[in-house]
Amino acid sequence: MKAAVYYAPKDIRLQEMEKPKPLTGEVVIEVKACGICGSDLHFYEGIKDVDINPGIILGHELGGEVVEVGKGVEKLKIGDRVGVEPLIGCGTCEFCQVGKYHICPGLQTIGINFHGGFAEYAKAPQEKVYKLPDNVSYEDTTLLDAYAVSVHGINRVSVDVKDVVVVIGSGPLGFTTMQVVKAAGAKKVILVGRRDENLEIAKTAGADITLNTTKVDVVNEVKKLTNGRGANIVFECVGGLAPTLGQALQMARPEGVIGIIGAYSEDPILDFWSGYFKELNLLWVSSYAKWGGKPEFEIGIDLLASEKCNAKPLVTHKFPLDEITDGFEALLNKKETNAIKVAVIP
Ligand SMILES: [Zn+2]
Ligand SMILES: [Zn+2]
The missing domain is CATH 3.40.50.720 (NAD(P)-binding Rossmann-like Domain)
Known part of the structure; x- marks a missing residue:
């Protein structure tokens, strides 16, 4: 598959990578849209918030279609339209146990610690993958993180x-x-x-x-x-x-x-x-997790589905995967481009 791989600031290379295979409990998604987040821009500019390994596929604001399901996946099937919550806690610490995985000392993020959505395919554990109501578009998923x-x-x-x-x-x-x-x-x-x-x-x-x-x-x-x-x-x-x-x-x-x-x-x-x-x-206010047992990511989907919130005017720029660097530059130069959310559409 085609993927945009991060090597160093201002050095993101388009290359062939192996398509991800689902492990038990995971699904593979054909990425239909992936937003460039402010944190991705920091990596691109070389502002160090967190360490990032060269060779990683960035992109944590993604949505797409399920194309493969691993063993034990029950709540999703091939063909489902989905959005992906990128935050993965350790699952066992005192914070994770009460649904506050955003402050888990072992928190990991798809698109930072694991390969993310700036590629034709990405994978995620089923509990982090949410079905999209019909009126929530793939482009909308680039704003679910926000x-x-x-x-x-x-x-x-x-x-x-x-x-x-x-x-x-x-x-x-x-x-x-x-x-x-x-x-x-x-x-x-x-x-x-x-x-x-x-x-x-x-x-x-x-x-x-x-x-x-x-x-x-x-x-x-x-x-x-x-x-x-x-x-x-x-x-x-x-x-x-x-x-x-x-x-x-x-x-x-x-x-x-x-x-x-x-x-x-x-x-x-x-x-x-x-x-x-x-x-x-x-x-x-750092990131998000659960509110009264319900994932805040899912509450975001509900707000879009009920049309109490509207992501459409916020996606101002779209670039194909081949032109991802132009997408980063559009966001970097937002004073001239007036970019709000830049979406990469593989
Ligand atoms: Zn983000
Ligand atoms: Zn934890």
Whole structure:
């Protein structure tokens, strides 16, 4: 099969690999779509979040059709349309035993530790493979990872009808968080971003109000929109090197809650005194697992199936496997391309 293999930053090679064979309990999927995640981009750029072995096929945001099933597979059959949850805990530690495999010390990820979806075929254990309802497309599956993170966000930071919520970030996680927060019933959702093109999409994708941080003082605007008090909840969905966590602390009302979703490549700049005097609650949101026994990944699928969330406007770019490097470059140069989610379509 054809696969895009990671060797080093900016060195992803298209080559022939052996098609995966299913072990007991595993299924092989013909990949129909695989998203390029921010973490994949970090590997491509050479920003080290985690160690990655040369020779691995990246890609953990995948969906496709089941083409082969291993022994003992009961819940899936050949021809099923599926999405794949990439996180695999050890299964035995104290966290895994209560469904919190995202904080398992032995957590492994398909597309990072095992071969992933930037290939014609991929395999996964059956319990991580979910059937897709008819109205959830393969392209939608490239955003299930982000929806699951956002679902975990509202699991950590509960949102209800009284809340004015600010979401900072107009990348995939900003958009999915905005939609999930709306679906959870927030009174008003304000999306803060840097690019007008993305903010236009945000208006059609569910934001009540959008603010361009390059054009207005977003902290003041949020205060104005909340009778001078500030937002009940702020989700920071940018990370990297952005000064947005400090802004989040400034725009929250006293006793407000900050959900930290963005992954920072250096320790973020905090506005200590805002947090201190307002007694803010900072909650970290890393990845996802189960919520009340139900996989948050599956809750994401349900939200798309019920049309409470809509992934379609978020897939802005598609590239065939042969042109995967162009896909990475499109995401790297999002200032020019306005890419939100880039999908590789083998
Ligand atoms: Zn991801
Ligand atoms: Zn574990």
